[in-house]
Amino acid sequence: MERALDWFALRVKPRTERVVADALAGKGYEQFLPLHKERKRWSDRVKMVETPLFAGYVFCRFDVQQRLPILTTPGVMHVVGIGQTPYPIDEAEIASLRVVADSGLQMESWPYLHVGQRIQIVSGPLTGASGILQSVKSRDRLVVSISLLQRSVAVEVPEHCAWPASA
Incomplete structure (x- = not known):
């Protein structure tokens, strides 16, 4: 195999x-x-x-x-x-980045985050993406990170689409 x-x-x-x-x-x-x-x-x-x-x-x-x-x-x-x-990049990080990039939603580069709650998106165009939930100017954002590069991307998500990620 x-x-x-x-x-x-x-x-x-x-x-x-x-x-x-x-x-x-x-x-x-x-x-x-x-x-x-x-x-x-x-x-x-x-x-x-x-x-x-x-x-x-x-x-x-x-x-x-x-x-x-x-x-x-x-x-x-x-x-x-x-x-x-x-050093390889985690397959899940690339998969989540693809979901965000293919969503058509407005996104922006974001400072790399070391702390924060991991979330999973359970509904909407970002379903299946996981990352860190951040709140900026009273708006929730999913932050997807590529650990090796210490770079992140943020996309706005409705609060009802996010769920705490399972460990």
Whole structure:
């Protein structure tokens, strides 16, 4: 029986996230580049543009023992890890991040949180996502974190959709 491949975060050169994601897909790797809409202001106009949720990072599923094709992809700087050792990202964190990214709801980058109550979303477009519940300006937000990167994403959730996560 074949073992499932792990997800890893790749540190990429600034503003090359899409190029790297496309190159990895072209090589046959499963990659994930979560995007969000952001209001950008120029001197003459304001426009909504899609930008990477985690600037400088692309997620990719691969065999860590066969990482040379990943590392030779133009724009890839290194595989994120502890010291020189690549460290996989929890499958549940990637799954929750996918649910949030695919929901179509407004999201924003969020400071990484070390404490707070873990919750599970039980209804609505985010059903199945889990993370930390935070309250900001009297509005509840689900914060989904990628522990290895110490980065998080927040999305507003109705109070009735959240339930304490089981241990």
